Amino acid sequence: MKTIRQQLINALMDRDMTALDLSQELGIREKEVYEHLPHIARSVASRGKKLIMMSPRCLKCGFIFKERTRFTRPGRCPRCRGTYIEAPAYRIEAARRKA
Ligand SMILES: [Zn+2]
Numbered sequence: 488m489k490t491i492r493q494q495l496i497n498a499l500m501d502r503d504m505t506a507l508d509l510s511q512e513l514g515i516r517e518k519e520v521y522e523h524l525p526h527i528a529r530s531v532a533s534r535g536k537k538l539i540m541m542s543p544r545c546l547k548c549g550f551i552f553k554e555r556t557r558f559t560r561p562g563r564c565p566r567c568r569g570t571y572i573e574a575p576a577y578r579i580e581a582a583r584r585k586a
Pocket of ligand 1: 546
């Protein structure tokens with residue numbers, strides 16, 4: 488049987504997935520997905536791949552969270568203070584390619 492992390496890695500190979508997508512596909516809680524992501528990032532890095540996060544975007548003013556390094560969804564927009572933030576999508580790619 489494959490571990491949850493292995494299943495998450497497979498699900499993210501060359502495919503954009505949000506934490507919600509992943510939680511539904513694997514039947515785990517969204518919170519659990521966020522807990523696994525930093526470990527997955529390290530794990531794939533040792534195999535020459537990279538876990539990429541698409542920059543989340545504020546759906547109210549369009550602000551893009553370019554500098555974000557944490558994998559969780561931002562709670563609040565620093566520009567308009569809105570809380571309607573798009574869920575970031577993740578994917579695993581070969582490390583050489585730019586996101
Ligand atoms: Zn905003």
